[in-house]
Amino acid sequence: MTISRGPQAFPRSEYVRRLAMAKSEMARRDIDALVVSDQHNITYLTGYTAHSGYVPQALVVSMHEEEPTFILRRCDAPAAVHHCFMERDKIIAYPESLIGNPEKDGYDPIIDFLKDSGHANCGIGIELYSLPAQSAEKFRRRLPEARIVDCTKAVTWIRLIKSDLEIEVMREAAAISDAAILRAAEVIRPGVREADAVAEIAGTLIRGVNGKPGTKLATISLCSSPRTGTCHINWSEDVFRAGSQINLELGGTRHGYCAGLMRTYSIGAPSARLRRVHEIQAAGLEAALEAVRPGATCSDVANAFYRTIEKQGLEKETRCGYAHGIGWIEPTASLKGDDMTELKPNMTFHLMLGNWIEEDFGYVSSETFRVTDSGVEVLTTAPRKIFEI
Amino acid sequence: MTISRGPQAFPRSEYVRRLAMAKSEMARRDIDALVVSDQHNITYLTGYTAHSGYVPQALVVSMHEEEPTFILRRCDAPAAVHHCFMERDKIIAYPESLIGNPEKDGYDPIIDFLKDSGHANCGIGIELYSLPAQSAEKFRRRLPEARIVDCTKAVTWIRLIKSDLEIEVMREAAAISDAAILRAAEVIRPGVREADAVAEIAGTLIRGVNGKPGTKLATISLCSSPRTGTCHINWSEDVFRAGSQINLELGGTRHGYCAGLMRTYSIGAPSARLRRVHEIQAAGLEAALEAVRPGATCSDVANAFYRTIEKQGLEKETRCGYAHGIGWIEPTASLKGDDMTELKPNMTFHLMLGNWIEEDFGYVSSETFRVTDSGVEVLTTAPRKIFEI
Numbered sequence: 026m027t028i029s030r031g032p033q034a035f036p037r038s039e040y041v042r043r044l045a046m047a048k049s050e051m052a053r054r055d056i057d058a059l060v061v062s063d064q065h066n067i068t069y070l071t072g073y074t075a076h077s078g079y080v081p082q083a084l085v086v087s088m089h090e091e092e093p094t095f096i097l098r099r100c101d102a103p104a105a106v107h108h109c110f111m112e113r114d115k116i117i118a119y120p121e122s123l124i125g126n127p128e129k130d131g132y133d134p135i136i137d138f139l140k141d142s143g144h145a146n147c148g149i150g151i152e153l154y155s156l157p158a159q160s161a162e163k164f165r166r167r168l169p170e171a172r173i174v175d176c177t178k179a180v181t182w183i184r185l186i187k188s189d190l191e192i193e194v195m196r197e198a199a200a201i202s203d204a205a206i207l208r209a210a211e212v213i214r215p216g217v218r219e220a221d222a223v224a225e226i227a228g229t230l231i232r233g234v235n236g237k238p239g240t241k242l243a244t245i246s247l248c249s250s251p252r253t254g255t256c257h258i259n260w261s262e263d264v265f266r267a268g269s270q271i272n273l274e275l276g277g278t279r280h281g282y283c284a285g286l287m288r289t290y291s292i293g294a295p296s297a298r299l300r301r302v303h304e305i306q307a308a309g310l311e312a313a314l315e316a317v318r319p320g321a322t323c324s325d326v327a328n329a330f331y332r333t334i335e336k337q338g339l340e341k342e343t344r345c346g347y348a349h350g351i352g353w354i355e356p357t358a359s360l361k362g363d364d365m366t367e368l369k370p371n372m373t374f375h376l377m378l379g380n381w382i383e384e385d386f387g388y389v390s391s392e393t394f395r396v397t398d399s400g401v402e403v404l405t406t407a408p409r410k411i412f413e414i
Numbered sequence: 415m416t417i418s419r420g421p422q423a424f425p426r427s428e429y430v431r432r433l434a435m436a437k438s439e440m441a442r443r444d445i446d447a448l449v450v451s452d453q454h455n456i457t458y459l460t461g462y463t464a465h466s467g468y469v470p471q472a473l474v475v476s477m478h479e480e481e482p483t484f485i486l487r488r489c490d491a492p493a494a495v496h497h498c499f500m501e502r503d504k505i506i507a508y509p510e511s512l513i514g515n516p517e518k519d520g521y522d523p524i525i526d527f528l529k530d531s532g533h534a535n536c537g538i539g540i541e542l543y544s545l546p547a548q549s550a551e552k553f554r555r556r557l558p559e560a561r562i563v564d565c566t567k568a569v570t571w572i573r574l575i576k577s578d579l580e581i582e583v584m585r586e587a588a589a590i591s592d593a594a595i596l597r598a599a600e601v602i603r604p605g606v607r608e609a610d611a612v613a614e615i616a617g618t619l620i621r622g623v624n625g626k627p628g629t630k631l632a633t634i635s636l637c638s639s640p641r642t643g644t645c646h647i648n649w650s651e652d653v654f655r656a657g658s659q660i661n662l663e664l665g666g667t668r669h670g671y672c673a674g675l676m677r678t679y680s681i682g683a684p685s686a687r688l689r690r691v692h693e694i695q696a697a698g699l700e701a702a703l704e705a706v707r708p709g710a711t712c713s714d715v716a717n718a719f720y721r722t723i724e725k726q727g728l729e730k731e732t733r734c735g736y737a738h739g740i741g742w743i744e745p746t747a748s749l750k751g752d753d754m755t756e757l758k759p760n761m762t763f764h765l766m767l768g769n770w771i772e773e774d775f776g777y778v779s780s781e782t783f784r785v786t787d788s789g790v791e792v793l794t795t796a797p798r799k800i801f802e803i
Contacts, residue, residue, distance in 0.1 A: 028643055028773040032651065075646040076633050079743065100732050103773045104644035121731045125748035153547040159566070161547035177548070220627030224620040227631065228613040231649075238609030241648050242616065242631060244465050254417055255493035257464045259630050260620075262421065342510045343489050354468065359514035384417040384492045 031107040033072060034280035039190055040110045043070055044093065046183045047086055056148035056174050058139060059086040060164075061093075063155040065352035066180040068281045071095060071111065074240070075104040080124055081131030081160070085138060094142075096135050098124060132160045136167045150176030182357050185348050187371045191282065192395055195350065195373060197237050199284035199393055199404035201277025205229040206288050206407040213290050213414055215267045219260040223247055230277055239278050243353060246274040254384045268293050272389040274379070281351045285375040286405045287391035290412040302339065302388045303411050306378055309333040310390060310409065313345060313360075313376060317394065317401035323364040330378065331362065341380045349375035349393055372396045373404075420496040422461060423669035428579055429499045432459055433482065435572045436475055445537035445563050447528060448475040449553075450482075452544040454741035455569040457670045460484060460500065463629070464493040469513055470520030470549070474527060483531075485524050487513060521549045525556045539565030571746050574737050576760045580671065581784055584739065584762060586626050588673035588782055588793035590666025594618040595677050595796040602803055604656045604681050608649035612636055619666055628667050632742060635663040642776045645768055657682050661778040663768070670740045674764040675794045676780035679801040691728065691777045692800050695767055698722040699779060699798065702734060702749075702765060706783065706790035712753040719767065720751065730769045738764035738782055761785045762793075 047070065051059050061067055064078035070093060071084060082097035092111040102118035109116065119134035139149060145168060153161055154177040165173055187195065208229040212222045223245060233239045247260040249271040256274070265271065271290040276283040291299065309330040316329035327345040334341060348355035350373055358366040360374060373395045381387035393404045436459065440448050450456055453467035459482060460473060471486035481500040491507035498505065508523040528538060534557060542550055543566040554562055576584065597618040601611045612634060622628045636649040638660040645663070654660065660679040665672040680688065698719040705718035716734040723730060735749035739762055747755040749763060762784045770776035782793045 026772050026774045028640065031641075074648070075644065076635075076648070077646045100645050100768075100770050103770065104641075104647050106773065107641060107644060108647070121733065125733055125736065125745070125750060125753070156547050158542040158545050158547045158550035159564075175548075218621075218627060220620050220622060224617040227616050227620055231609050231613040231616055232607075233609060238607060238649075238651055240651070242634075245631075246465075251417065252420075252493075252496060255464065255496060256489050257466045258493050258497070259463070259465070260627075262627055262629070344510065344514055347514065356514070361514060364514065379489075381489050381492065383415050384495065385415045 028103045028107050033110060034194065035072065035190055037110050039188060040070065040072065041091070042188070043183070044086065047180055048088055050179050050183065051086065051088055051150065054150060054174055054176065054179070056150045056176070057088050058144045058147060059150040059176055059179070060135065061086060061152065061180055063152050063181065065281070067095070068351050069180065069184050071109040073105055073108040074281045075101060075108060077101040077104070081135065083135045085135070087142065094138065096138055098131060132163055136164060139168065144171065146170045148172045148174055150174045150179065153177050178357060181355060184350060184355055185357050185372055186369055187350065187373055187395070189371070191350070192371060192373070194279045194282045195284055195393070196404055198277040198279040198282050200235060201230060201233045201239050201279070202275060202284045202286035202393070202405055203407045204234045205275050205277065206273070206286055209273055210290065210412045210414065213265055213271055213292065215265050215292050218264050219247060219249060220262070222265070223260045226275065230275060233277070237279065240280055241278040243276040243278050243283050248272045248387070251385055253387045254381050256379055256381055256387065265292055270299060272387060274389060276353065283349065283353045284393040284404055285349060285353065285377065285391055286393065286407060287377065287379055287389040288407060288412060289389050290414060292414045295411050295413065299388065299411065302380070302382070305334050305337040305339045306380060306388060306390055307409055310376070310378055310392070314394065314401050314403065317368060317396055318399060319368055319370055319396060321368050323358050323360050323366045323368070324362055327360045327362050327364070341378070343379065343381070346374050346377040346391070349373050368396045370396050370398050417492045417496050422499060423583065424461065424579055426499050428577060429459065429461065430480070431577070432572070433475065436569055437477055439568050439572065440475065440477055440539065443539060443563055443565065443568070445539040445565070446477050447533045447536060448539040448565055448568070449524065450475060450541065450569055452541050452570065454670070456484070457740050458569065458573050460498040462494055462497040463670045464490060464497060466490040466493070470524065472524045474524070476531065483527065485527055487520060521552055525553060528557065533560065535559045537561045537563055539563045539568065542566050567746060570744060573739060573744055574746050574761055575758055576739065576762055576784070578760070580739070581760060581762070583668045583671045584673055584782070585793055587666040587668040587671050589624060590619060590622045590628050590668070591664060591673045591675035591782070591794055592796045593623045594664050594666065595662070595675055598662055599679065599801045599803065602654055602660055602679050602681065604654050607653050608636060608638060609651070611654070612649045615664065619664060622666070626668065629669055630667040632665040632667050632672050637661045637776070640774055643770050643773045645770055645776065654681055659688060661768070661776060663778060665742065672738065672742045673782040673793055674738060674742065674766065674780055675782065675796060676766065676768055676778040677796060677801060678778050679803060681803045684800050684802065688777065688800065691769070691771070694723050694726040694728045695769060695777060695779055696798055699765070699767055699781070703783065703790050703792065706757060706785055707788060708757055708759055708785060710757050712747050712749050712755045712757070713751055716749045716751050716753070730767070732768065732770070735763050735766040735780070738762050757785045759785055759787050
């Protein structure tokens with residue numbers, strides 16, 4: 026018996042549009058086949074969101090075929106049939122004997138497919154940055170007549186500008202993020218274990234809002250006193266205490282798309298220092314958002330923030346954000362002083378204003394926004410305040 | 415102000431023991447420095463569990479120093495001071511300007527450190543499999559006088575045999591897994607959205623049991639009718655229905671250590687086919703566990719399972735399991751027919767008997783076990799049955 030195609034987050038025409046952009050880039054680079062191994066790029070081009078990327082798998086986009094071919098391990102092929110927009114003959118399963126096999130691995134059938142489909146003497150793009158060093162070497166060794174071209178981030182850059190359909194999905198994700206930030210304000214209480222609060226926050230992120238559940242749980246960072254100078258740790262085994270500050274970073278997820286959101290909480294009145302940092306950062310946030318419009322650069326947005334807070338004697342060492350969408354960070358454009366990427370309508374960013382000022386003191390705030398035809402739309406809407414418990 | 419070292423999951427002596435094993439392996443391979451970039455190996459050697467591994471970071475183990483040196487981005491350094499067993503001068507922060515920088519990245523200061531600490535002309539081990547191809551090339555280019563040795567999985571293999579302290583942490587994780595499997599039996603009901611059930615299951619995994627919270631949420635796979643032939647998808651947007659079968663894979667986590675557990679649920683009486691598969695698989699599970707003892711091989715355990723189910727006319731294509739601990743799969747020993755790894759006391763495995771028989775029909779069951787001095791201890795204890803709702 027066969028599995029049927031499941032409900033699709035996007036219509037076929039959306040994937041055809043994305044593939045057309047990928048093929049245009051392939052033509053520009055004079056390659057006939059593109060081997061996409063970055064799992065987020067695979068999601069973008071097919072709709073596949075299963076978590077099978079810990080073993081070799083790749084999507085092969087050919088200039089000569091409308092649909093790409095997805096090659097993955099046998100036990101994950103039914104999920105690909107269920108998730109992907111393509112016809113089932115575009116899903117190729119490789120045998121389970123290649124898993125945990127020191128002699129051959131899943132990249133071998135991917136290379137075999139390139140040979141069998143007539144690409145052995147062509148230009149072939151691979152994503153060097155998402156391939157282990159040994160596997161990249163295998164492509165070169167087993168395809169000696171091919172012209173191997175590094176196409177790291179070629180598809181990732183295409184993802185930077187979203188379609189209206191993608192924006193709608195990110196709005197759904199942002200609504201979930203907002204709900205989780207508000208839920209946190211209800212469950213963070215002195216004497217409560219951090220884990221118990223996170224369980225409730227995670228519950229909101231999974232249940233979702235407006236009848237639309239979260240489709241995955243993105244990593245939650247909860248950094249409370251004395252850990253507010255850290256940014257990427259999970260909750261601790263401690264309880265919240267009177268006077269604790271809590272920095273929270275989370276993101277609702279819909280169909281692989283995240284909408285990051287950060288807020289700071291204080292049990293009891295915030296210290297004068299925390300209040301002052303918040304006020305300066307909030308002014309910087311406003312200035313950054315005001316700088317967002319088509320034609321401005323990432324640098325302009327970042328510098329609007331940096332200049333505003335510097336006037337008040339504050340600095341921020343980390344970048345102000347990054348392209349945002351599938352899989353959280355899209356490693357392309359950064360909101361930083363030297364990134365001259367020009368903003369265009371429907372680019373989406375996580376304006377990430379976390380500021381880890383000293384080892385034992387930091388403050389977080391962020392918004393997920395999109396560039397509009399004339400300015401900015403902030404997708405996240407939680408109050409821009411220190412949540413006082 | 416500085417951040418203090420946080421509560422440690424293991425005493426210093428445990429890390430010194432692990433490092434001694436790593437250095438013994440380094441001596442065997444005649445290298446002076448080992449660059450550990452695999453995030454799970456970093457957890458193993460230091461206690462660090464923050465989720466910063468999406469940008470370059472590495473632990474450098476030197477034959478000439480008792481403690482290793484951890485080089486990571488500036489904003490993550492406080493978390494390293496808080497998590498790691500080492501003295502704070504062993505934490506080196508690289509500047510934030512290297513993030514999202516197309517010219518240089520975090521591997522540059524790691525290479526600088528190797529040069530500055532006198533390793534430019536030495537044997538240097540790197541983990542090729544966890545390094546992007548371009549970064550491995552950078553090590554070779556910037557260290558032309560060094561003898562670069564591929565040490566992929568050198569530390570990973572050391573992790574295979576746990577200490578009694580690690581086993582105790584895995585017991586805690588297993589108790590959380592058991593509780594989550596039982597919670598699932600309470601919340602899976604016809605008409606309930608899959609997401610709402612998963613929110614409750616995730617809540618149990620985070621809250622933990624016996625006063626010990628989960629310290630991270632490992633990926634949950636919930637594959638219900640008509641998706642029981644898939645293995646690695648998240649919950650869907652659907653509701654459970656009368657007659658639905660639900661395959662659940664989850665794992666409690668303590669201090670980075672997972673204990674995987676899979677069970678199958680049926681809303682209403684299981685079909686005759688499902689019952690028969692369960693009975694055969696349960697017999698295979700017993701046979702596999704009976705084969706576990708020091709001196710037996712991974713192959714012996716897998717073949718005990720395969721031969722038992724084959725006698726009843728069933729086959730399983732995927733391997734029967736894998737070394738298990740930090741970060742779920744430890745990519746070393748596999749419970750498969752041709753893996754001749756000899757079992758030794760305190761090796762831990764996820765005996766993973768998921769069997770995806772047809773595209774639209776699969777069954778799951780698993781246990782996390784350790785090898786004892788004379789046989790086996792199963793760490794997970796949830797009833798070995800089809801949970802009938």
